[in-house]
Amino acid sequence: MTFSTTEIALEVNDLEVSFVDSDGSLEVLDKISFSIERNAFVCIVGPSGGGKSTLLRAVAGLIQPTGGNVLFPGMAEDKAQTGLVFQKPNLLPWRTLRDNISLPLEIDQRPEAEISVLTQEMIRLVGLEGFEKAYPHELSGGMAQRVAIARCLVQNPEILLLDEPFGQLDALTRERMGDELLRIWNERRKTVLMVTHSISEAIFLADRVLVLTCRPARLIMDLPIELPRPRADAMRYLPEFTEAARLLHAQLKDTTVPACQL
Amino acid sequence: MKETPSSTIKIDFWQRLSRNRMLLTLLSVLLFLLIWQVLVSALNLPGFILPSPAEVGRKFLDVLRTGLLWRHFSATLGEILLGLLFGVSAATLLGYALSKSPLAERLLSPFLVGSQSIPMAAIAPLLVIWFGPGLLSKVLICSLTVFFPVLVNTLVGLRDVPPELREVMESLRASPAQTLRYLEIPAALPVFLGGLRVGASLSVIGAIVGELVASDRGLGFLINVGRGQYDTALVFVAVICLVILAASLYGFVLLLENRVLSWQTWRKEV
Numbered sequence: 001m002t003f004s005t006t007e008i009a010l011e012v013n014d015l016e017v018s019f020v021d022s023d024g025s026l027e028v029l030d031k032i033s034f035s036i037e038r039n040a041f042v043c044i045v046g047p048s049g050g051g052k053s054t055l056l057r058a059v060a061g062l063i064q065p066t067g068g069n070v071l072f073p074g075m076a077e078d079k080a081q082t083g084l085v086f087q088k089p090n091l092l093p094w095r096t097l098r099d100n101i102s103l104p105l106e107i108d109q110r111p112e113a114e115i116s117v118l119t120q121e122m123i124r125l126v127g128l129e130g131f132e133k134a135y136p137h138e139l140s141g142g143m144a145q146r147v148a149i150a151r152c153l154v155q156n157p158e159i160l161l162l163d164e165p166f167g168q169l170d171a172l173t174r175e176r177m178g179d180e181l182l183r184i185w186n187e188r189r190k191t192v193l194m195v196t197h198s199i200s201e202a203i204f205l206a207d208r209v210l211v212l213t214c215r216p217a218r219l220i221m222d223l224p225i226e227l228p229r230p231r232a233d234a235m236r237y238l239p240e241f242t243e244a245a246r247l248l249h250a251q252l253k254d255t256t257v258p259a260c261q262l
Numbered sequence: 263m264k265e266t267p268s269s270t271i272k273i274d275f276w277q278r279l280s281r282n283r284m285l286l287t288l289l290s291v292l293l294f295l296l297i298w299q300v301l302v303s304a305l306n307l308p309g310f311i312l313p314s315p316a317e318v319g320r321k322f323l324d325v326l327r328t329g330l331l332w333r334h335f336s337a338t339l340g341e342i343l344l345g346l347l348f349g350v351s352a353a354t355l356l357g358y359a360l361s362k363s364p365l366a367e368r369l370l371s372p373f374l375v376g377s378q379s380i381p382m383a384a385i386a387p388l389l390v391i392w393f394g395p396g397l398l399s400k401v402l403i404c405s406l407t408v409f410f411p412v413l414v415n416t417l418v419g420l421r422d423v424p425p426e427l428r429e430v431m432e433s434l435r436a437s438p439a440q441t442l443r444y445l446e447i448p449a450a451l452p453v454f455l456g457g458l459r460v461g462a463s464l465s466v467i468g469a470i471v472g473e474l475v476a477s478d479r480g481l482g483f484l485i486n487v488g489r490g491q492y493d494t495a496l497v498f499v500a501v502i503c504l505v506i507l508a509a510s511l512y513g514f515v516l517l518l519e520n521r522v523l524s525w526q527t528w529r530k531e532v
Contacts, residue, residue: 062432084433090426094448094525103444107436135525155434 006037008073009191010059010159016067017054018216028054030216031068036159036208039189043202045248046212052195053087055217056161059193060084075158083157087164089144091136097147098123098132104155122150125184142173146180153188162194166201174198175233178205182231199252203244204231211251221251313495318502321495330484335503337479341397341469342507345404350461353409354454357416358442367417378410382468386475400472400480407468408461415457419450452526455519462511466504481507 017029028051036042046052057063059070060082072081083104091100102119110118123129126146136144145165152160165181166174178201185192196202202209203225211221225244227235235241279285295315301307302314309317325331360367386403393399423446431441473482481500488496 060433062429082433086426086430088426090424090430092427092445092448094523104434107431107434107440107444 006040008035009038009040009075010036010193011071011073012055012059012068013071014068015055015058015065015070017051017058017063018066027216029058029065030218032212032217032219033068034210034219034222036191036193038191040207041185041192041205042194042208042210043206044193044195044210044212045197045199045202045252046217047214047252048197050212050214051217052212053163055212056084056163056193056195059159060161072158081157082159082161083152083155084161085145085148085152085163085165087167089136089141089148091144091147091151093136095136096132097128097134097136097139100136100147101150101154104151108155118154122154125153125187126150127180141169142177145169145177149181149184153184153190157190159191159193162192164195164197167197174201181205186230199245199248200236200241202248203227203241204236209244209248211248221248223247310492310494313498317495318498321493322499322502325496325499331499331503334479334481334484334500335507337483338469338473338481338504339507341400341404341472341480342465342511344397344401345468346408346462346465348401349405349408349465350412350458352405353412353457353461354416357413358420360413361417361420374410374413377406382407383471383475386471390472390476395476395478400469400477403472404465404468407464407471411460411464412454412457415453415460416450419453419457420446422453423449452519452523455515455522459512459515459519462515463508466508466511470504 012035013033015029015032016027018025018027020026032055044052044055054063058065061070062084075081092103095103098119101122102115105115105118123132126149128143128146128150131139131143136147139147145168149162149165162181166177169177182205194202194205196205206225209221209223209225210219211223212218213220223244226240227238299315302312313321322331360370382403385406386399389399389402393402427445427449428441431445436444469480470482470485473480474486477483477486481504484500485497488494488500
């Protein structure tokens with residue numbers, strides 16, 4: 001980790017988000033600050049319902065923060081800076097796999113030829129050749145989530161935001177998708193910010209793991225993961241891995257109860 | 263049939279018959295006509311009470327040959343198509359506007375629901391007084407009849423667009439027009455077409471109600487003429503034409519649904 005020389009891709013300063021509903025104001029994020037180096041893979045863990053998704057949406061610009069700001073140092077303003085992948089694939093059911101992936105380019109009004117080339121490249125990258133004409137209801141959960149990732153990557157965003165993207169998959173598919181994600185990340189270096197509730201998934205994938213508390217969420221831990229890359233399954237049994245898991249688990253256990261029980 | 267050598271062939275015959283929907287429909291129509299004819303002959307009913315199918319058929323060929331039928335049929339068809347055009351356009355536009363503004367919807371909905379509880383036959387005379395007995399009043403009555411189901415379904419269809427898909431469009435930085443094109447129209451289309459199907463059937467009723475109140479052409483006018491002259495066969499001809507018209511419109515929308523919603527293959531599997 002050479003923080004001094006690497007460029008910062010994302011900077012979150014004193015970010016505050018609160019929602020106003022009938023019961024009054026609900027504070028979700030409480031002065032969260034962190035920054036991410038370019039091309040780093042950072043995971044956020046925290047209790048469910050704690051505001052992790054809110055943080056991601058605020059970074060994506062879908063939620064207006066009540067205080068603080070989100071900066072993308074040294075990036076062109078007009079480019080697609082962030083791409084968001086949701087917990088559910090959220091594909092358009094009336095579009096084929098190919099047309100779901102090409103949607104962002106159509107919205108961006110790129111020329112037809114360019115759309116065709118970029119889309120095909122993405123389909124290859126996520127390993128879905130041969131399924132171009134399939135409709136979303138014909139795809140398995142893992143395949144659909146790959147399409148969602150491809151739809152996000154096709155915009156070539158600077159920062160990839162993943163909101164528990166494998167949360168609805170079974171354990172084995174989930175691990176495979178993790179490997180797949182690292183392979184894609186290797187091929188297309190991107191800054192990644194991913195929310196997950198799996199400690200082991202976070203350690204396996206990330207360079208750094210951030211721990212949020214329960215609502216109102218504060219950042220209480222920023223743990224560097226010192227495992228070499230490329231990551232391999234065997235690393236799950238290294239002492240560094242176990243130690244990181246122990247630290248994160250202890251931290252989460254301390255902060256989860258009792259405020260998160262809603 | 264009695265001489266069928268084995269029962270398996272017989273079962274095969276019935277199975278094949280029950281699968282052939284065209285043939286079955288034809289058979290049931292023929293059976294219906296037969297019962298009708300027998301009933302008229304057996305009860306010895308006079309033609310002005312209940313004409314036999316043969317009489318109705320003769321009348322049909324008669325008015326078809328003189329061009330009378332086409333003149334009135336095309337008048338009604340024109341009213342319906344214009345009525346559908348205006349009614350559906352207005353309902354779709356208002357439906358989209360209301361789906362974007364819950365406040366406007368809350369303000370307008372008592373009037374919309376209230377207007378729906380007035381029978382069209384009751385306000386048709388009013389519209390004829392205001393807009394004359396010509397084409398305009400019929401088109402208006404027809405439009406009003408079509409308006410409500412299409413409006414409601416447009417509204418429901420747009421309202422039911424999954425919020426998570428809206429979020430996808432938002433995260434892709436789509437403009438409102440692009441969201442409409444790529445998300446809202448395709449997502450609301452199944453429900454909208456359901457409304458159009460109801461509206462298309464109702465449009466025929468609207469046009470006829472208008473014509474029955476006051477008109478000098480159209481199938482409704484033909485019914486009035488037939489009634490006045492005790493020409494019941496003519497009334498039957500007009501009614502049958504109306505049934506054919508309504509069924510064709512309905513079928514046309516169904517066809518449209520199958521074309522447009524071809525991606526919903528899971529629908530057909532059920």
